Amino acid sequence: MTDYAHLVRSDRVHRRLYVDQDIFADEMERIFGRSWVYLAHQSELPSPLDEAMADLGRRMARIASYRGLIFGSRSDDVPPLAEHLGAVAGLLDQWLDRAPDGEVFVGHGTRVISARANWKLYLDGAADGLHPLFTHRSYLELSSQRSGSRKFLSEFRADPDRTAMYAQVLGDGHQFLDQRPTRQPSLWSAMPKVPGTEHVVAQISARYGDRTPAVLERTAFAAMNIFVFPNLSIVENAIGVICPLAVNRTEVRWSRVSLRGAEPEALPLQMRLAEESDGFIDVDDIENWERAQEGLEAVPEAEWLHTGRGLGLPSTRDDRGVETVAVTNEAPMRAYQAEWLRLMTRRPD
Numbered sequence: 191m192t193d194y195a196h197l198v199r200s201d202r203v204h205r206r207l208y209v210d211q212d213i214f215a216d217e218m219e220r221i222f223g224r225s226w227v228y229l230a231h232q233s234e235l236p237s238p239l240d241e242a243m244a245d246l247g248r249r250m251a252r253i254a255s256y257r258g259l260i261f262g263s264r265s266d267d268v269p270p271l272a273e274h275l276g277a278v279a280g281l282l283d284q285w286l287d288r289a290p291d292g293e294v295f296v297g298h299g300t301r302v303i304s305a306r307a308n309w310k311l312y313l314d315g316a317a318d319g320l321h322p323l324f325t326h327r328s329y330l331e332l333s334s335q336r337s338g339s340r341k342f343l344s345e346f347r348a349d350p351d352r353t354a355m356y357a358q359v360l361g362d363g364h365q366f367l368d369q370r371p372t373r374q375p376s377l378w379s380a381m382p383k384v385p386g387t388e389h390v391v392a393q394i395s396a397r398y399g400d401r402t403p404a405v406l407e408r409t410a411f412a413a414m415n416i417f418v419f420p421n422l423s424i425v426e427n428a429i430g431v432i433c434p435l436a437v438n439r440t441e442v443r444w445s446r447v448s449l450r451g452a453e454p455e456a457l458p459l460q461m462r463l464a465e466e467s468d469g470f471i472d473v474d475d476i477e478n479w480e481r482a483q484e485g486l487e488a489v490p491e492a493e494w495l496h497t498g499r500g501l502g503l504p505s506t507r508d509d510r511g512v513e514t515v516a517v518t519n520e521a522p523m524r525a526y527q528a529e530w531l532r533l534m535t536r537r538p539d
Contacts, residue, residue, distance in 0.1 A: 192216070198531045200524070201498030208308040208486045214437035221420050221533050224265040226274045228422035228431060231296040231445075232258040257286050258293055259422070277512045278364040281416050285424060288408060290451030296429060298461065301444045303472050307479035308486075309434035312442060313526050315475075316417035317357045317365035319517025320499075322346040325478050329470040333382040343382075345372040351516045358522070359513040363419025363529030365522040370413040377410035378403065384466050390459040397455060408449055409456040411463070419526055427464060438483055444468070497523050 192213060197204040206213060232255060250262035254271040256279065261271055272279065286292060305311075315321055322330070323346050330343050345353040354371030373380035395402045411426040423430035423442070433441040446464055448457055485492075500519025507513045515521045 194531055194534045198527050199494075201501055202494040202496050203527055205486050205490070205493055205495060208310060208483065209437065211437050214308075214434070216534060217530075218434070220536075221530065222264075222434070224263070224267065225420065225533060226252075226254075226261045226263050226268055226271060227420060228418060229253075229260045229262045231294070231429065231447075232260060233293075233295045233297060234445075235260075256282065274362060275418065276362055276364070277360040277510050278362075278366070278416065278418055281360075281366055281414065282418075282424075285412055285414055285416060288412060289449035290408075291449075293450040294447040295450055296445045296447050298446045298448065301446075301468060301472075302441055303444070303476060304439070304441050305476045305479045305483075306438055307440055307476075307483040308438060309432055309440040310530075311479040311482055312423070312432050312440065313365075313417070313419075314523050315478075316423060316526075317367040317415060317517075317522040318520075319346070319350040319355055319357065319367060321478070323348075323350070325474045326471055329467070329474070332470070344380075345369060351518050353517075355517045356514050357517045357519065359515065359525040361511055361525075363526040365415075365417040365419075365526060367415035367517060367522075368413070369415075373413050376403070376407055377413055378406040380413075381410050381463065382466075384463055387459055387462050390455075390462070394453070394455055394459070398453065405453050405456055408452050409460045409463070411467075417526075419529055426467075427460065438487070440479075497527065 192210075197206055229250075250264060251266045252263040252268060254261055256271060256275060259282065261274075268274065275282070286294060322343070326343075326346070330347055333343055334347065345355050355367070355369055356371070358366040358368070360366055370377070391406070394405055398405050413426070414424065415426075416424040418424075421432040423432060427447055429445045429447060431443045433443060435441060446461065448460065486495075497520050500515060500521055501524075503516070503519060505513050505515045505519070505521065513521060513525075
């Protein structure tokens, strides 16, 4: 029997978490089999009586939704969904409330990225503000050249801890990275200049006149990274589902969303902006994960991965227990690993 408490320390985790087949099998039973996992958005299931919905009902002991986000559990031994979400629910509200009707629509196709890497390598960077400076440097430089005075991603071009960005530890393994404070005076003002969008902006301006800034603001990236443990990632205007397929193979299934009640003329602009960022950023992240996985497998004598960056540095904590830290602090990583350990060592009722 694996001694999981030995493998997760306050400032490091053992390499076995990423390469051990037996640990992966236990994760599928104890985490994905006994806790709430994200399944789909209600707009992907046209009717409560849809064949897809019935299949979910047969496979899950519990199904519940939060503002259209559908979660399920194979076990009855789970807290109410609202309790599981906790503080992250308020951030989901902020993301959803950008829509005039308070809802999003998921129906613009699914983009699947696949990596020869363990699923937790995605979680390690879910609320990390350090890696973009290095991993996405080529895209940062390209957007800077194109955007001129615009500020898109400028918060990652130097020392991200000297910006107004922040990360949060939300409890139960949930994480948050907020880029909104750096994208001022509006989200749209900080968007990159993407070829092929100028005529759409002109058409929107001609049609909506004084309302144009509000229309464009709803089109801009949300500047929010929300992670709901163990498998839901909301980044900008997209929903990502982390799908562990093997100890060293993971898919992330991304679906772009549109805002219910938003002006239809803005949708092509929103999709075009997302298309370019996806094309640059995905390949960088996959390269990161696969190189990390290769190193973990090839160098067994390097047993421990250090996770102590920012440990002991000042942070703030509100009355809900939400901790706010600098974006290069690895506190969100340590917190999800603590939740991982709790779930892996608890006894089922």
